Amino acid sequence: MKLKAKVLAAAVASLASMGFSATAAAQISGDVVKIGFITDISGLYSDIDGQGGVEAIKMAIADFGGNVNGKKIELVTADHQNKADIAASRAREWFDREGVDVLVGGTNSATGLAMAKVATEKKKPFISIGAGTARLTNEECSPYTVHYAYDTVALAKGTGGAVVKQGGKTWYFLTADYAFGASLENDTAAVVKANGGQVLGSVKHPLSASDFSSFLLQAQASKAQILGLADAGGDTINAIKAANEFGVTKTMKLAGLLMFINDIHSLTLPLTKGMYLTDSWYWNQSDDSRAFAKRYFAKMKKMPSSLQAADYSATLQYLNAVKAAGTDDGDKVMSRLRSTKINDMYAKNGTIRADGSMIHDMYLMQVKDPKDSKTPWDYYNVVQTIPGEQAFTTKAESKCSLWK
C-alpha cells in the first residue's frame, strides 16, 4: 500500500513537472525561435537581396548571440523563383510543419502579397523587406504585416517630387508592362502633377526586354526633359545603356524610379553620373552604416544594398521584441514591435504604424561624377533626407482599414 502511494506521488510529481515544462514551451514555441526567409535567390532580383540577404540575417543572429532567453535561434531559407505560388506554399509548410515563428519576405511584390495572406491566416508576423508594392500596407494591410524598407509611394514621392522641384517639369515614362511598373508609373505621375509638373506620355515595354532603342527614340521624340524609368533590375540597366549609346542622355535627364546600388555598380559611374534615385539606406551614410558595410564586405566581397541592410535590421528588431515580450507568440511580438522605436544602423527613430509601414527617413541620392568617387563603391551624394512622415502614404491617402 505504501509502495502504491509512492508510485502515485511520483506520477503526480512527474505530471506536474511535465505541466510546468509545457507552459515554458508555450512561451518560446518548440524551444527554438525559428526565422524563415523566402526571397529570389537565383533570378533577376538575386543581386539586391538573395544570398546577401541570407548572410545579413545570419550576421544579425550571430550579433544577437545565437539565442533568445536561452532558446536557440534557427534560420531556414528558400528560393521562391519569383513565383507567388511557390512562396505561399513554402510559407504554409514552414508555419504548419517546421514551426517557423516569423517570416521575412524578400524581393518581388507578387510573392510578398501571397506570403502576407498566409502569415495573417496563421497569425504569425510577416516582415516584408524587398517587395515594393504599397498594397501590402494599403488595400491588403494586415495586423501581422510589417513593410520594412520602402514602397512605390515612397520612391515616387522621393524621386518624383525632388526632380520636379529641381526644374524637371516635363516627364516621359518608360514602364515595365506589369503590375509593379504600372503602379510605379501612376504613383510617380501623381506626384509629378501635384508638384506642378506635366506628363507628356509613356511607353510600356515587355519584362526582360533585350532591346530598348525603339522605346528610347519614342521617348526622345516627346521632347520631355525627364525620362522616368518605371522598371527594375536588368531592364533599367539595359535601358540606361541604350540611352547613353543613342545620345538620349544629352537631351533628357534620366530618373531611375527603383534602383539599387548593385545596378549602379554594374552600369559603372560614367553611364549613370548625375542620375537621381531614392533609397532607404546607403552604406556610406554614417559611421555605424559603414561599420556594418565593412563587416558585410568581408563576407560577400560586395557592399550591401539597402535591402540587405534592412534584412539585418529587421531580424535584430524582431529578436529584440521576442526577448522583451518573453515569448514568440505572434500577437504579443507584433504589439511589442509596434510600441518600440527602431534605432540601429539602418533606421533612426523608426516606428511601425497601424497599417504596418515602418516609418523611417528616405534619402534622395544623386550618382557621383566618376572624378568625385574616391573609393570603390563610393557612388552617391545624399542630396536630401526625406522625413518618414512625408515619404510614405499619409492617413488621408490610406485605404487600410486598420488605420482609420
Added chain:
Amino acid sequence: MEIFGIPIQAMMSQLLLGLVNGSFYAMLSLGLAVIFGLLNVINFAHGALYMMGAFIAWMGLSYFGINYWVMLVVAPLLVGLFGIVIEKTMLRWLYKLDHLYGLLLTFGITLLIEGLFRSFYGVSGQPYSVPEGLGGATNLGFMVLPNYRAWVVAASLVVCFATWFVIERTKLGAYLRAGTENPKMVEAFGVNVPLMVTLTYGFGVALAAFAGVLAAPVIQVSPLMGSNLIITVFAVVVIGGMGSIMGSILTGLALGIIEGLTRVFYPELSATVVFIIMAIVLMIRPAGLFGKEK
C-alpha cells in the same frame, strides 16, 4: 509626311533599329538551323553559348586586357571548342534517339552553364563598352545611328551570307548536305562523316558566340541574356522552317523589322508579335515558310 499618324522619319528609324535586332535573330537562328539541318538536334543550349561568347569577351578584356577585335575571333573559337567537347562526349550518343532527348540534354547543359555563371557573377551583369573606333554616332538625317549598331548589321550580314554560300554553293557544303541525306553512302566515298558532324556543331555554336560578342557592348553581359532571347529565336526558326539556311536568315531579318514596327504602333504587343506570326505560319504552312514538307 506621315504614315498612319507616325512621322516618316520615326518610321524609317524604327525600321533601321528593327534591322539591327533582326541581324541578331538571323545569326542565332542560322546557327540553330545549321545544327538542326545537319545533326537533327534541337540545340537548346544555343542561348547559353551566346551568353558564354559575351562573357568570354568580357573576361578577355577585364582579366587579360585583350581587346574587342581579338575576342571577336577568340571567343567563338573557344566556344566552338567547348561545343565540340559537348558533341564528342554527350550529344553523339543521342542521334539515333528521338529529338526530345537532344532537346533535354541541351536544356540541361543550358541550366548548368547559366547556373555556374550566375553563382560566380550574379545577375546584374558586367559592363562592356563600345570598342574604340566604333564609338560615336552618325547623323543619317532621319535619325542618329550609333556607329556600333551599323557595324553589327554589316558584320552579321557578311557572316550569314558567307555561311549560306559555303553550305549551299561549295563542294564542302555539298558533302555536308549529302552526309545528312545518306551518311553511309557518303562515307563509302571516303568522307569522314562523324568528323564533319562534330565540326558542324562546333561551327554552329561558334556562330552563337560570335553573336554574343557582338551583343556585349549593346546589352549588359549577364548570365540571363541568353534565356531572354532564345525563345524568340526558336520562334524565328520555326517560322522560317527548321533546317532551312536562307529561310532562317531572311526570317530573322524580317521579324526584327516587324517587331520594330510593332514597337511604334502597339508597344505592348512587341514581345508577342513573333509568336502570333508563328501560330499563323504553323496553321498555313506547318513546315515553315521556307521548309520542305517531308
